[in-house]
Amino acid sequence: MKWEANVRKVTPYVPGEQPKCTQMIKLNTNECPYPPSPGVAEAIAGISTEELRLYPDPEVGELRQALAEYYGVTKEQVFVGVGSDDVLATAFLTFFHSDRPLLFPDITYSFYEVWAELFGIPYERVPLKEDFHICAGDYKRENGGIIFPNPNAPTGMEESRELIEDIVGSNRDVVVIVDEAYVDFGADSVLSLTEKYDNLLVVQTFSKSRAMAGMRIGFAIGHPKLISYLNDVKFSFNSYTMNRTAIAAGVAALKDETYFRNTLERIIETRERTKAELKKLGFLFPDSKSNFIFATHPRLSAKSLYQACRERNIYLRYFDKPGIRDYLRISIGKEEEMHIFLDFLKHYIEQERG
Numbered sequence: 001m002k003w004e005a006n007v008r009k010v011t012p013y014v015p016g017e018q019p020k021c022t023q024m025i026k027l028n029t030n031e032c033p034y035p036p037s038p039g040v041a042e043a044i045a046g047i048s049t050e051e052l053r054l055y056p057d058p059e060v061g062e063l064r065q066a067l068a069e070y071y072g073v074t075k076e077q078v079f080v081g082v083g084s085d086d087v088l089a090t091a092f093l094t095f096f097h098s099d100r101p102l103l104f105p106d107i108t109y110s111f112y113e114v115w116a117e118l119f120g121i122p123y124e125r126v127p128l129k130e131d132f133h134i135c136a137g138d139y140k141r142e143n144g145g146i147i148f149p150n151p152n153a154p155t156g157m158e159e160s161r162e163l164i165e166d167i168v169g170s171n172r173d174v175v176v177i178v179d180e181a182y183v184d185f186g187a188d189s190v191l192s193l194t195e196k197y198d199n200l201l202v203v204q205t206f207s208k209s210r211a212m213a214g215m216r217i218g219f220a221i222g223h224p225k226l227i228s229y230l231n232d233v234k235f236s237f238n239s240y241t242m243n244r245t246a247i248a249a250g251v252a253a254l255k256d257e258t259y260f261r262n263t264l265e266r267i268i269e270t271r272e273r274t275k276a277e278l279k280k281l282g283f284l285f286p287d288s289k290s291n292f293i294f295a296t297h298p299r300l301s302a303k304s305l306y307q308a309c310r311e312r313n314i315y316l317r318y319f320d321k322p323g324i325r326d327y328l329r330i331s332i333g334k335e336e337e338m339h340i341f342l343d344f345l346k347h348y349i350e351q352e353r354g
Ligand code: PMP
Pocket: 082, 083, 084, 085, 086, 109, 149, 153, 179, 181, 204, 205, 206, 207, 213, 217, 218
């Protein structure tokens, strides 16, 4: 068709499957296996249709204030969006406006490359070390910005605060984004470094540790100037990103610290038990500080195992990409779900041995 010459053609990000069946063990998109705090359901039920008639607060003041109090910063240091994907996309559009390349690891969250392509941002994928760690020295050269997750995805590996500070401090003329989507599962957040470095933006989400992937809430914390630039782009795009229900649910989630901590503890315990069991079965994996494990097996094809699990309604994530196609990313589910999964693995391995 003739009009296709004028179309912006992009290769989109492919999210993990959301199968429609109910009888499944869903370990493929790093969701929290437990529901959010009961206060969240109450907050949602409390939204009246009279409220829905009206636009939400375009400044999202209430949720930003609640986040500011929770993290000990000011509201002017907080930006919120429709999941951290929305926050990250806005940040790409805002901060990576340079002829020099944006740098991110070659094995990382694959949406980074998609946004760079979409917005026409030059970029370079920087190889990780053989052990999947980031080498700070690789990020000390001319660039138009830097982004990486900590812990990284899909490896689950944590980088030290010292390494991150080294990268941020060596790149004061560009914005460095640390995507802390999984930080609550036992890694050390660099949020406090935003007080020291005005070029550091830390992004987090309610989708994983706060069990609210379906609600779509993400946020960024950084210097008020960074936040103000983000808001300028947001208000040039869509004033009402956060709906009233999400705002109320987000505020309620932040109030229930005990529930939050208990949920995290359960997931971390299950993760550590799963690591021990996987090790016994001969799997190898980098030490995960997230709610997933990135595992490989010296004798098994990851792709075949992924498919065998799928036939049993156990959903894992498999990336058919160079460097990681021997690995499976396994989200941490409920304790009993992991038992069923590990039992299946035992039988599968026995069968393969024949
Ligand atoms: N960053 C990383 C590293 C992720 O894995 C994800 C989840 N796909 C996100 C950001 C986005 O999560 P959300 O939009 O649900 O906040």
